[in-house]
Amino acid sequence: MPTFKVFRFNPDKDALPYFQEYKIPESKKMTVLEGLYYILENLDPTLAFRSSCRMGVCGSCAMHINGQYGLACETQIATLGDTITIRPLSHLKVIRDMVVDLDPFFAQYEAIKPYLVPKETPGPREFAQTPKERARIDFLVDCILCASCYGSCPVVGTDQRYFGPHALLKALRFVEDSRDGDTYNRLAFVATDNGVFRCHTIFNCQQVCPKDLDPTGAIGKLKMKSILAKLTGKLKKTG
Numbered sequence: 705m706p707t708f709k710v711f712r713f714n715p716d717k718d719a720l721p722y723f724q725e726y727k728i729p730e731s732k733k734m735t736v737l738e739g740l741y742y743i744l745e746n747l748d749p750t751l752a753f754r755s756s757c758r759m760g761v762c763g764s765c766a767m768h769i770n771g772q773y774g775l776a777c778e779t780q781i782a783t784l785g786d787t788i789t790i791r792p793l794s795h796l797k798v799i800r801d802m803v804v805d806l807d808p809f810f811a812q813y814e815a816i817k818p819y820l821v822p823k824e825t826p827g828p829r830e831f832a833q834t835p836k837e838r839a840r841i842d843f844l845v846d847c848i849l850c851a852s853c854y855g856s857c858p859v860v861g862t863d864q865r866y867f868g869p870h871a872l873l874k875a876l877r878f879v880e881d882s883r884d885g886d887t888y889n890r891l892a893f894v895a896t897d898n899g900v901f902r903c904h905t906i907f908n909c910q911q912v913c914p915k916d917l918d919p920t921g922a923i924g925k926l927k928m929k930s931i932l933a934k935l936t937g938k939l940k941k942t943g
């Protein structure tokens with residue numbers, strides 16, 4: 705019977721956070737999210753956490769589980785030992801228990817303009833891509849904005865002005881898109897002290913990504929592209 709040691713904090717009534725333990729029945733195929741639902745439905749209806757799809761698609765159940773960031777719905781209890789310690793994502797204000805305020809995370813995402821800026825005025829035709837052009841953004845479009853990388857990055861933890869691995873990975877997604885016409889403005893925006901040059905290549909973001917994406921590599925690519933653009937005179941402003 706595994707023990708869930710769960711972070712609890714309700715800012716409206718608790719002076720400090722604390723851990724609460726719950727025993728849940730053994731189930732070989734149970735995920736951490738199912739364990740949390742067992743607690744909610746059978747032991748403690750006050751427990752707060754987020755989830756939606758329960759299948760690794762929506763990104764809402766990311767948390768810190770036995771020392772690692774990841775999705776509760778994709779983490780099997782059987783892989784974790786007898787005690788499972790669960791905390792909310794780091795670097796974000798706790799609203800209650802595992803529910804954190806994601807506003808700063810999404811503000812940084814919005815800042816990189818996460819939408820296509822077409823090269824031409826949109827008309828009645830599609831902006832087609834060849835399979836080769838699409839392949840350049842294949843892995844980059846898979847980000848589910850779960851914030852595991854954000855929680856794991858020590859640079860985000862020390863200065864939230866840093867754009868963060870999620871936003872920079874998405875910036876590369878649009879820089880690499882053959883249909884986008886804003887490449888050099890995008891590179892100028894990220895080639896700043898709070899952008900790509902703030903990353904210390906710590907690799908935590910790459911290690912924790914539940915979609916096996918490589919934000920570290922994406923940031924490295926943005927660094928190279930922005931330096932090249934600067935050297936060739938294509939980058940007008942570097943902040």
Ligand code: SF4
Nearest residue numbers: 847848850851853913
């Ligand atoms: Fe989550 Fe990975 Fe996207 Fe970061 S890059 S938000 S860890 S899916």
Ligand code: F3S
Nearest residue numbers: 857903904906907909
């Ligand atoms: Fe942070 Fe990832 Fe860079 S962990 S410092 S964004 S390589």
Ligand code: FES
Nearest residue numbers: 756758763765777
């Ligand atoms: Fe959607 Fe876990 S509930 S990713």
